[in-house]
Amino acid sequence: MAISTYIKETMTSRASGVIRKMFEEGIQLKAKYGAENVFDFSLGNPDLDPPESVFKAAEELAEVRESNFHGYMPNAGYPFARKAMAEKTSAEQGVPVDADCVVMSVGAAGALNSLLKAILNEGDEVVVPAPFFTEYRHYVKNFGGKLIEVPAAKDFSIDVNAIAASLTDKTAAVIINSPNNPTGRVYPEENIRDLVSVLNAHAASGKRKPYLICDEPYRAIIYDNKKVPAIFPLYDSAVVVTSFAKNLSLPGERIGYICVNPVCPDKDDVVAACTFTTRILGYVNAPAFFQRVVSKCWNAYVDYSLYEKRRNELMEVLDAAGIEHLVPEGAFYMWCKVPDNFDGDDMEFCDYLKKYLILAAPGSGFGGKGWFRLAYCVAESCILNSRSAFKKAVEDLKK
Template identity: 60%
Template sequence: MISKKVKDIVESPSNGVIRKMFEEGAILKQKYGADKVYDFSIGNPDLDPPQKVVDAVREVAADTTHLRHGYMPNAGYPETRAAMAVKTAKEQGVPVTADCVVMEVGAGGALNVVLKSLLNPGEEIVIPCPYFAEYNNYVHNHEGVVVPVKTKEDFSLDVDAIKAALGSKTAAVLINSPNNPSGRIYDEADLVALTDMLKEFGAKTGRYPYLICDEPYRDITYGKKVATVFDKYEYSVIATSFAKNLSVPGERVGYVCVNPACPEKADFIAAAIFCTRVLGFVNCPAFFQKVIAKSWDAECDFSTYEKRMKEICEVMDYAGLKYAKPEGAFYLWVKCPDKWNDDDMAFTNHLKKYNILCAPGSGFAGKGWFRIAYCCSEQSILNSKEAFKKAVIEG
């Protein structure tokens, strides 16, 4: 008999809305033609990987060394872990060594490993809203409880609200910057305030909540830099991947890096290695570990995303829809028209009548909003202009 818990989640209207929309889009494109369907459902980057990645793929594929495709240590190849340590040190501005890194199966795998490593049954993960739809499932996978916390009106962190949500069962605070779905980048001052508050809470209670930073969009920014955390808070950990910046989401390569100053570093890494094994990942895919070690620092041009961001904002202005202007990532967070009374599920279903596919905000703990993924063709964005206008007028 199927697990009741899983069955209830699967049958929930808000479960898997992004993937459902993506699959519906494929059907609509077959029916009406790809140029007449405006699919903004899924964050599937459509830029090709940089040439350095392509060259590394060819080089690694040509390697016929004995046991080239065999097992390696569960934590990953030593040279790949060392490369990720160099990468993280460059981003965080502090020295990082390879023993702080565990290679993982994408950022989703990395987050599941972190959560399994930290959570006891019934413990809580505090998450600012809105947030990536799968966070709920990831936390529930490991018998944890999600504590959603509202952000400010501009979707920046409300540190006082996060403080009020902390308690004896708090295992961690999970932040995602640039944020999916709002595109907000949490600034330096907010992170200083957040980490100061966490230190104060830890000193008072004897338990320092971990600060988990989910950063697959770190490099995709529009003039604003993502702040560091390792120099601010010892109990911090990065979970990330190369899915978005290098456009290889299907290759499932990412990593976890714990702050080298963390007092529990050795225990955390041992737990992460164990969890990587027992969750069934065993190890990050061997082939792309080798590829990433050679190409992680490939130069990327994200100006196309910035151009599309401006274009989709112009479409929303034309249609009379309000939105939060993104500072990074490739999503636009849009408010449903007032007449829909915050029923984002109904409004996104209404949009489908005009062959527009967007993800309802309820799946992101953002009732009354919807998400547009503009990592799609420029023509699709431009051609959607009249369809959005018509949908708003006729709604």
């Protein structure tokens, strides 16, 4: 007997699962050297506590003893949960959104998989600006699709001309993620408008009209008065997928949703298909308890200024060490350039950093060779105490 050849090759490849591998290696290093001596920037695991309203809602709901309170509901989710997410999306998008546009999901990852299962035929292509969240490769491959990785512009905005050149009659969708993981870039509205023009022109030429999938779990975490543009008023065939993993610090609860633009020409078919794929993929439905929780507190106020403070502190650390980096506009990731000594080999450089007990994610896993990612959703002490380690790591390269 043997496992799938594809799975075996993928899970054992050096670039596969780099984030989780680093995270697990960090656990071992902390056990060996002490947690305070290991600087683990590998995993985007938000360390802000959920807002008090989440705890309060969970406590109140835990006391309920109604019959079937924890039972099945329609595959698309509780009607009240769908209505709440429609209200949330309407506030973000600036257009009226009804509950029948929403399918509750098992996190943003479950949302993406349900949606891609619903829209992809064997051999279809999904275009994404690179760098991108590494799991997109697997999600598209899961359903017989091919991920087309298109390098971003020099400033890590969307290279619209490059996207235009990548579109074919097999293009089923384009995925954008803003604020972006791993760069922290927030795509400006003009950039999105240019992308929409390209997609509309592609459709007007008689080709299949691509869905524009907006992966937005970091939407609320932005800095310097940036704003994530609303997509529904700009493109009818847009779909938002998101979760409460990052904005409410609930990654382990696996609660999110899909919302289809209410003016999408085949909105009813897409919603019905996502409802069906949620079932046949084995999710069955989004977690019942946390559908109830987020319905009560989706609009809870959260102060993200601590992430901004950590961003600034980490930039100071990297500047002192002489490591080139972007200035994140949102999310909680720092995108850093590999020093010239390594000739763009980010895997080798991240292995080198381990000698100084620094854990970083190689950029190749994100489609960004020559770069590496640092997640700064970590204790402030981790950032501040890493200063000497980063500095020594770079200084030793000059010897």
